[in-house]
Amino acid sequence: MTTLDVAAIKRQFPLLQRELNGMPLVYLDSANTSQKPQVVIDSMSTFMERAYSPINRSAYQLAAEATDAYEGARVKVQRFVNARRAHEIIFTKNATEALNLVAYAWGRANLHEGDVVLLTHMEHHANIVPWQMLVQERGIVVRWVPLTADGQLDLATLPQLLEGAKVFGFTAMSNVMGTITPVQQLCSAAHQAGALAVVDACQYVPHNVTDVQAWGADFIAFSSHKMCGPTGIGVLWGREELLQAMPPFLGGGNMIADVRLDGFTCAELPAKFEAGTPPITEAIGLGAAIDFLCELGMANVRRHEIEIAGYALRTLNERFGSDIRLHGPCNVEVRGATFSLEFRGIHPHDLSQVLDQTNVCVRAGHHCAKPLMRELGVNATARASFYLYNDTHDVDMLADALDSASDIFG
Amino acid sequence: MPGLEDLYREIILDHHRTPRNRGELPPPAAHAVGHNPLCGDEIDVYVQVANGVIADVKVGGSGCSISQSSASMMSQAIKGKPLPDVLALVRRFKGMMSIPDEDGNPMEPDLTVKLGDLEALQGVVKYPVRIKCATLSWNTLLDALAQS
Ligand SMILES: Cc1ncc(COP(=O)(O)O)c(C=O)c1O
Numbered sequence: 001m002t003t004l005d006v007a008a009i010k011r012q013f014p015l016l017q018r019e020l021n022g023m024p025l026v027y028l029d030s031a032n033t034s035q036k037p038q039v040v041i042d043s044m045s046t047f048m049e050r051a052y053s054p055i056n057r058s059a060y061q062l063a064a065e066a067t068d069a070y071e072g073a074r075v076k077v078q079r080f081v082n083a084r085r086a087h088e089i090i091f092t093k094n095a096t097e098a099l100n101l102v103a104y105a106w107g108r109a110n111l112h113e114g115d116v117v118l119l120t121h122m123e124h125h126a127n128i129v130p131w132q133m134l135v136q137e138r139g140i141v142v143r144w145v146p147l148t149a150d151g152q153l154d155l156a157t158l159p160q161l162l163e164g165a166k167v168f169g170f171t172a173m174s175n176v177m178g179t180i181t182p183v184q185q186l187c188s189a190a191h192q193a194g195a196l197a198v199v200d201a202c203q204y205v206p207h208n209v210t211d212v213q214a215w216g217a218d219f220i221a222f223s224s225h226k227m228c229g230p231t232g233i234g235v236l237w238g239r240e241e242l243l244q245a246m247p248p249f250l251g252g253g254n255m256i257a258d259v260r261l262d263g264f265t266c267a268e269l270p271a272k273f274e275a276g277t278p279p280i281t282e283a284i285g286l287g288a289a290i291d292f293l294c295e296l297g298m299a300n301v302r303r304h305e306i307e308i309a310g311y312a313l314r315t316l317n318e319r320f321g322s323d324i325r326l327h328g329p330c331n332v333e334v335r336g337a338t339f340s341l342e343f344r345g346i347h348p349h350d351l352s353q354v355l356d357q358t359n360v361c362v363r364a365g366h367h368c369a370k371p372l373m374r375e376l377g378v379n380a381t382a383r384a385s386f387y388l389y390n391d392t393h394d395v396d397m398l399a400d401a402l403d404s405a406s407d408i409f410g
Numbered sequence: 411m412p413g414l415e416d417l418y419r420e421i422i423l424d425h426h427r428t429p430r431n432r433g434e435l436p437p438p439a440a441h442a443v444g445h446n447p448l449c450g451d452e453i454d455v456y457v458q459v460a461n462g463v464i465a466d467v468k469v470g471g472s473g474c475s476i477s478q479s480s481a482s483m484m485s486q487a488i489k490g491k492p493l494p495d496v497l498a499l500v501r502r503f504k505g506m507m508s509i510p511d512e513d514g515n516p517m518e519p520d521l522t523v524k525l526g527d528l529e530a531l532q533g534v535v536k537y538p539v540r541i542k543c544a545t546l547s548w549n550t551l552l553d554a555l556a557q558s
Contacts, residue, residue, distance in 0.1 A: 349449055349474035349543060350418075357413055366450040379450040379472060408418055409475070 004296060004304040006391040012037040013389055026360040026397045031175050031203060031338045031367075031385030033225045036289075040228055043288035044281050055280055056254060056271070070280055073287030074270070080290045081201075081220070082211040083237050087269040090236040090243070091278055095202040096126040098221035098236035099169075101273065102198055103130035105249040106219075106242065107167075113139035116165040118195065120145040120153055120181075121375050122174045125368040126221075127200040131169065145170070147375060151177040151328035153186075162193035170197075172204035172220075176367045176383065177328025178309070178338035180204070187216040196242070202226060206387070207305055207336050209298040212237055224282065229289035233282035236273070243269050250275035301388050308386045309337040312395045316341070319399050323406070327376060337386035340367075340376075343402055346409045348382035354405040355382075360398055416533035417540070418475065425479035425527075430486050433468040440558035444550030446477065446542055453481055455550040459558045464488050464496060469547065476531070476540050481547035483527050488551070496555075498523045500548055506532060507541050 010016050013035045018025055027035060047069065053060075055067040071086070078086045092098040107130075111117070117131045121144055134140045143161050146154045151174070162168060168190035173180045183204075187197040196218040201210060205220075206227035212220055219242070223234040248255055248266050252275040257265045266272045293301065309332045316324050316339075325342040329335045343351055348364035355362055362384045366373045373379060384398055435441070435456035444453045454470035467489050469481045484503075488496045498520060505517035506525065534544045 347474035349451075349476070349540070353417070353537065353540070354414065365448060370450060373450060379452065408414065409423070 003300050003307065004388055006304075006389060009037075009296070010389045010391075012039070014038055014041070016389055020359050023359050026358070026394050028384040028386060028390065028394065028398060029361045029363050030206075030226070030387035030390075031383065032363050033231070034206065034228050034387055035389065036230070036285075037228055037292050039292050040230065040285050040288045044230060044285040047281055047284045052281065054277070066280060069287075070278070070283050073283040073290075076287045076290045077235055077237075080210065080294070081205065081235075081237055082213055084213060085240055088237055088240050088243060090238065090270050090273040091283060092221075092234045092236050092273075093232065093279070094225070094234035095200065095221040095223040096234070098219075098234050099126050099198070099200065100130045101236055101249045102219050102221070102238070103134060105273075106196075106246045107131070107134050107140075108138075109247050111138055111140050111166060115140045116143055117141070117167040117169060118143045118145065118161055118165045120170045121147050122151070122153070122176065122179065122369065122372050123169070123171055124175055124200060124202070125370070126202075127169050127171065127198070128371065131167075144371075147372075150330065151179050152334065153179075153181055155182075155185075155189075158186075158189055159193070162189060162195060165190075165193055165195040168193075168195045168197050169200070171200040171202075173201075173207070173336055173338075174328065174369075174372075175203045175338065176340050176369050176372055176381065178336040178385075179328050180208075180334050180336060183215050183217070187218075191216065203336065203338070206293075207298075208302045218242060224286040224289065227286075227289055228292055229286040230282045233279040233286050240269070243273070248272050248275070252276050254278070296388060304388060305337040305386065306332045308390060308392065308395065309335060309339075311392045312337065312339060312384075312386070312398075315392075315395050315399055316402075320402065324402070327381065337390075338383065339385070340381035340383045342378070342381065344406060344409065346405055348380045350409065351382045351402075351405055354408060355398070355401040357404065358397065358401045360384075360401045362398075417537060419530040419533065421527055421530045422475060422479040425482040426475035429469065429478055429482040431468050431482065431489065432470065434470055435466060435468050439466070440554040442550045442553035442557065443471070444546045444553070446473070446546050448539070448542060449474070451477060451543075451546070453477060453547050453550050455481070455547060455554045457551065457554045457558060459493065459555070463492050464490060473546065474540075474543055476534060476543040477546045480528075480531055480544045483531070484547050484551065487526060487528060493555070495523075496551075499525075500552060503528060503531075503548055504545060506535070507545055508535050509541070509545065 053062040053066040190197040199220040201220040205222040225231040255275040327340040352364035439458040451473035452471045456468040458466040502523040
């Protein structure tokens with residue numbers, strides 16, 4: 001028994017009731033994308049059945065209601081991450097678009113040839129490539145924070161690396177190793193050096209209490225689909241002054257105050273960064289996901305995952321000893337329940353294929369973190385990631401499935 | 411484990427454990443690198459063509475049991491073969507992997523082309539994500555041949 005009543009939670013996820021080949025699913029790929037509880041599914045279908053209409057554009061009652069619902073979702077997000085103002089919450093397509101928005105709109109206005117952007121070796125491609133595009137286009141320079149042997153950021157040379165940097169972009173939690181980084185400390189180090197702190201919070205927000213003000217961050221990005229919400233919507237939070245001062249990202253409807261033959265003026269926040277018809281139904285779904293998470297309590301979710309991570313570390317190490325290698329820290333205080341594992345030299349593709357025989361769903365691949373794969377000295381890893389609907393039994397199922405892999409690959 | 415015998419046949423595991431024709435060939439042998447963007451695997455194929463015959467072939471890189479065994483069996487099957495036979499074998503193998511022809515139509519198997527050990531990879535078709543693993547070395551071979 002852990003902090004959360006996982007059996008009761010699992011019952012709220014219709015997909016997790018599904019059996020494949022007569023066996024239950026052991027879904028261990030939530031770092032990729034999470035499953036959806038009934039309340040989220042219902043919120044979206046009810047909205048489409050009863051309240052769907054355009055927002056911000058029409059005077060009729062139905063449209064006013066839909067606008068309220070959409071803006072209501074923004075307020076839920078604001079409270080969820082403790083942002084100061086609702087209009088600091090920008091709805092995007094996903095975390096990738098949110099990070100691109102920062103690099104494109106803020107970056108193109110503020111970064112010039114020779115300017116330094118500091119990233120880390122454990123970034124997802126979404127927090128690498130948008131900056132590398134500015135290397136090609138602007139001649140900015142990217143520096144990298146290296147890692148320690150146990151997959152944490154090696155901060156020994158951080159002050160030197162930050163010298164003259166304008167941006168420090170880093171993940172709050174690694175999607176590959178589960179490492180949780182000291183976000184508050186990194187934000188203040190960035191500010192001391194005069195750099196902005198851009199936090200990729202895509203893996204952090206679904207699993208922890210998030211407080212952007214306590215962090216002292218400048219921008220954070222995350223995706224709805226990893227936190228029990230639908231695909232198609234993500235969030236950029238930015239400090240109001242920064243969002244006010246920077247130019248818009250995409251141009252079109254909704255983001256303008258006026259358009260004349262000789263030019264345009266931007267709308268106020270948040271519309272300034274929400275060009276075109278937004279993902280209205282998805283915002284409703286994200287709002288419902290946040291209600292669902294708040295009911296459980298994010299502190300409880302985190303406690304549960306500490307328990308699962310501890311159990312997984314103990315079980316896998318006890319059962320497999322030196323046959324298994326788990327990347328990332330073994331201290332559960334600085335890691336989530338996401339594990340990249342190497343097992344008896346079996347290729348991740350083969351491993352995930354064998355695990356699939358008992359419906360144990362893990363991801364095999366580079367996890368959109370090829371620079372990190374090179375650091376780890378592998379092409380790919382098999383990654384098992386646990387969430388609020390996983391329990392210790394799922395860990396045991398993983399371990400049993402690993403046994404069958406040994407049988408085949410000897 | 412029920413169900414996987416079709417995929418992981420003994421002969422596949424054998425080629426995976428002890429891959430044949432591993433290594434490199436110096437220029438003027440042709441060399442191509444194939445990538446499986448899904449998993450980051452890379453494969454190197456080196457071919458030396460002399461008088462219209464595959465005089466030598468070597469395989470490098472790393473990958474899963476399917477891509478490695480496919481490459482190993484391929485190297486055995488093509489070594490010493492005239493080019494037209496090799497191209498026919500590539501077609502036959504890709505057909506077995508249910509890869510369509512240039513016009514997008516299913517390929518009729520040319521039964522005069524013998525697959526030998528490669529037949530063991532037949533089971534891969536049931537696992538569509540693995541087809542890319544099985545065909546990686548074959549596409550890389552075509553790239554290398556195009557250079558020579
Ligand atoms: C750490 C991290 N950043 C960014 C992303 C990108 O998220 P999305 O694909 O939803 O834009 C992911 C998702 O895999 C991630 O894990």
